[in-house]
Amino acid sequence: MRILFISQLFDPEYSIKGLALMQRLVAEGHQVEVLTTFPNYPTGKVFDGYSVKFRQVDECGGVRVIRLWSHISHSKSKLSRAWSYLSFTLMALFAALFSQKPDVVYTYHPQSTTGLIGLLMKLFRGVPFITDVQDLWPDALTATGMRKDGFLLRVISRWCALVYKHAAQVVVLSEGFRQALIDRGVPAQKIHLVYNWCPEEQRIATVLEQNANSSQGDGAARFVYAGNLGSAQALTTMIKALGSFDKTELTFTLIGGGVEKEQLKRFVAETGYDNIFFGDYVPAAQIFDVLAAADVLVIHLKDDDLFRITIPSKTQSSMAMGKPILMAVGGEANQLLVEAKGGEVAEPEDQLSIQQAAARLLATRQTWPELGHNARSFYQQRLSMDVNYRKLLTVLAGAAK
Template sequence: MEDLLMRILFISQLFDPEYSIKGLELMKHWVNQGHEVEVLTTFPNYPTGRVFDGYSVRFKSTELSGGVKITRLWSHISHSKSKLSRATSYLSFTFMALFAALLGKKADLVYTYHPQSTTGLIGIAMRVIRGTPYITDVQDLWPDALIATGMNKKSFIVKLIGKWCDVIYRSASQVIVLSQGYKAALIDRGVRPDKVTVVYNWCPEEKLIDKVLVQQCQINHLTTKPAHILYAGNMGAAQSLKTLIDAVSTFNRDDVQLTLIGGGVEKHDLQKYILELNIANVDIKDYVPPNKIFAVLSEADVLVVHLRDAPLFKITIPSKTQSSLAMGKPILMAVGGETNALLESANAGVTAEPGDVNSIILAIKKLLLKREQWGDMGNNARDFYLKNMSMSINYAKLDSVLNMAVEKK
């Protein structure tokens, strides 16, 4: 199918220089394909809630980067973590972006990205008022994500959000999801299968990882005792890292050592827990910035991904999966469901059931027995990433979805 040239309006409250998987590099790719691209976003402030240096909040500002027009709009920005403050932030941006979209130059396609549950309103309005097809990109499956955080699935607000999201899914010309499980869930909710395409997320730091791997290629990678297992990322309720710590604590420090790197609401409690139980083979270190973390990851023997046992996580693929595979390291995967199956199909490590100390212990023992296969597991991980989850592979899938959305409007 020949690519159509189009004017794309990409709407996301989160955008470069904030961390975003689908950000400026993807927009530049579309420009290089011959498309005209405009981004509607706000002033960068995530995750601190403070506007980045070099930016000041105004009603509207416009910049050009790599041929991409970036229009930044005022929105409520707050340091508060309250639900009301977050809702005000989302809604203020959504209505500002809605008016900008309706009053701006007509687009051939609207792509609503973040947050999908509110920017979907813009897609619906553009389709109804201006006849413009829209794509919605589902990174968080709502209201399932709310239920996973503890909200009552029978509550009025959860049911209302569920019905609203169904309207967004069914009204969209095309729906992009990050896993096969998400696709099955949307089909169960009445979305036509031909409208839903699985496009795996990629690791935006591909080039940085490539550089680190080149620098490491001359190093002797023969492993020695103890086995160094590394977790890098958020330490929150969703990660449930106490389970991982409990499992590792059963091993002798001369055989296994676990390092946790990052921040999060549970970090202090985990540090206290390790001290109280005098766990000698687990160490928690502070956050390392993205431009340095991959050099740290390259020194580990095994990378670990763990989430708590929840139905939603069994059909999602956490972003740490992509970066871990791209690093070319054996992986201890304790997420369950689709992500565990993905690692097994790649033959890139071992799997365990999330939240299950005994299962994780058995997985670590299996890893130790297969020490001579770690090199092959790492190579398999890297190969699987390049063939299934890389930017180039999934950029091509997105290009195909753009064409389908416009042709089937």
């Protein structure tokens, strides 16, 4: 099978369906070509070792990766970010239309704009396409503040419906997403639940082996959040909740970059919390060495109906790390952690609920190794690449037919 994979997000950025997946497809005899841009997420600055060009072609373990120019932006300006998406879409569309004809097009990120490429490839070249729903649009826009009754939102809603209608197969990351699309009229038989996995499984296994003999100390518990510091994460509530503990009980470190980082740092300085700390952005390949030193991993999202049916990618990577987890997302993500018996759950943006969950963890410190073991076992049995790769192969074969 000849597969054209299109994603604005790709390695060395933290891309779940990224280079490791492409190389695995190649190893099983498939031909894979990737259309992407130059790595810059989440800092909005092009990674070291890369410079923006009109076009750059790399061979990565048998995978042909074509990097295309796009406007680089990670600012709060809606126009700037919109141009970032649109510029990549136009460049990738042109490249796709004049590429060697594939058997199937896999449109990944962002799903709504790469869906245009899939539609036009079907229309002009007769190639079926898969759309991978990592963000449920237009719901994701209302969750970050866009008016629900706005004209633009209605346009996007109709556009997404068109993409779903013409896609040969639709991949979703949660059962909640699947049900939401069925409720919108998408045929159930072409919607496939393929859980996301952590693309750094091998790195995590190495880190865990290197730290196998490390033991937990008796000092302050080290709670760590690693990831984007943006509006969707709504981390002010988490800071308030964990900042209410004495620094001898726990410390909370937030690692990463994002549009809300400076605002959060100012909030901590103004409120005087002495157990809250910030770390710089750490590349995906190195973050697990940092997480290995944590006692509890923290996951939080804004309290929104959309997020209650999603599963943030930190769920998979945190479970794979074999650490106890404090999960405050609500809905399906909370249910997975409860099922795994891998930590404590709380309601999102609920300071008291989070404080109580953290207190339960502190009171049962002797169970942390068991909680971590449970989380990792659940990941390997339900969320790993091995398990979900086979599901994805079925989707690809179905689309190509």
